[in-house]
Amino acid sequence: MVQSDWKNRIRSIHPAERLFFDEPMAKHTTFRVGGPAECYAVTDDAEEIRALTGFCKEAGVPYCIIGNGSNLLVSDKGIEGLVIRMEGNRVEEIPGGDGETHFRVSAGTLLSGFAKGVCKDGYTGLEFATGIPGSVGGAVVMNAGAYGGEIKDCLVNADVLTPDGEVLRLTGPELDLSYRHSIVTERGYIVIAAEFALKKGDAEAIKATVDGLSGKRKDKQPLEYPSAGSTFKRPKDNFAGKLIDDCGLRGFTFGGAQVSEKHCGFVINRGGATADDVLGLIGAVQKKVLDETGILLEPEVRFLGF
Numbered sequence: 001m002v003q004s005d006w007k008n009r010i011r012s013i014h015p016a017e018r019l020f021f022d023e024p025m026a027k028h029t030t031f032r033v034g035g036p037a038e039c040y041a042v043t044d045d046a047e048e049i050r051a052l053t054g055f056c057k058e059a060g061v062p063y064c065i066i067g068n069g070s071n072l073l074v075s076d077k078g079i080e081g082l083v084i085r086m087e088g089n090r091v092e093e094i095p096g097g098d099g100e101t102h103f104r105v106s107a108g109t110l111l112s113g114f115a116k117g118v119c120k121d122g123y124t125g126l127e128f129a130t131g132i133p134g135s136v137g138g139a140v141v142m143n144a145g146a147y148g149g150e151i152k153d154c155l156v157n158a159d160v161l162t163p164d165g166e167v168l169r170l171t172g173p174e175l176d177l178s179y180r181h182s183i184v185t186e187r188g189y190i191v192i193a194a195e196f197a198l199k200k201g202d203a204e205a206i207k208a209t210v211d212g213l214s215g216k217r218k219d220k221q222p223l224e225y226p227s228a229g230s231t232f233k234r235p236k237d238n239f240a241g242k243l244i245d246d247c248g249l250r251g252f253t254f255g256g257a258q259v260s261e262k263h264c265g266f267v268i269n270r271g272g273a274t275a276d277d278v279l280g281l282i283g284a285v286q287k288k289v290l291d292e293t294g295i296l297l298e299p300e301v302r303f304l305g306f
Contacts (some may be wrong), residue, residue: 006059007039010082012053018042024130025074028066028085029135032226033275034074035305037083043109044088046192050165053190056082057105064304065190067135068110071142071228075305076275086137102156107137111144119210124201125154127209131217133229137191141184142300143177147213152177154196156278160189167192177274180233180300222260225268231282232265232297239267247292253271254281279306 025034056063062081088108096102115129128149140158155172175182232240244264251261256273260266289295
């Protein structure tokens, strides 16, 4: 049973300016929906994370870890217990071998910001990531990718905090990175930093690639609406957006949620949507596609508080 005084006790272990109560999660997700977090702590420090998670285990308080909120759907009821938001911007340049430069990056750093920065400095390998809105930690957890590139292509290792409070440094193969998968979630790890290996490239070619991908995103994705990016994982030998379109669901609405008319792989908040609207639409799309094609679309979105 959760102890009734835990909210007072947690104030003694985390700075007050980074600790919030009944915090609206709609402010912290790219869907712009979701009820309040009972308690919301902001950090990007391994010792603070260890202290917070240790406290929760001792006090019987449920907790979860989030990054930039770009791949989340939070219940309208909100989230019980503690939400730990990884937020920071620490990038350390480290000499590497074979003409490479290594970058050690804190988990809360925005992937797109880091990728744009290194691309601007003439490093190649992360052009694909310049439009991905998640955090570095979240990108490692799901091996984020786009336009033929994946995090595993340039990841050297990641530091993770285990459920026992131990910090492990795991290589890409040890993380078992594959399409939208790593061992992080299944083992209860928390990513606290990641190291990338990049090489210098042709600055003009890098800029042309980044500009080209940015143009593709603007042309093909509904960036003007709140969403969580691609709602469903790519089925084997197929595409979620095409299946949804072929089932006549382009523009299909459920309350304030809609299958994007611009890209059927995106569920968007047209305005005034609730989390239940988004969840209902996802379920309706899954049922229709399954009934017509026999393929069950697997959500890429993470659900919290349901």
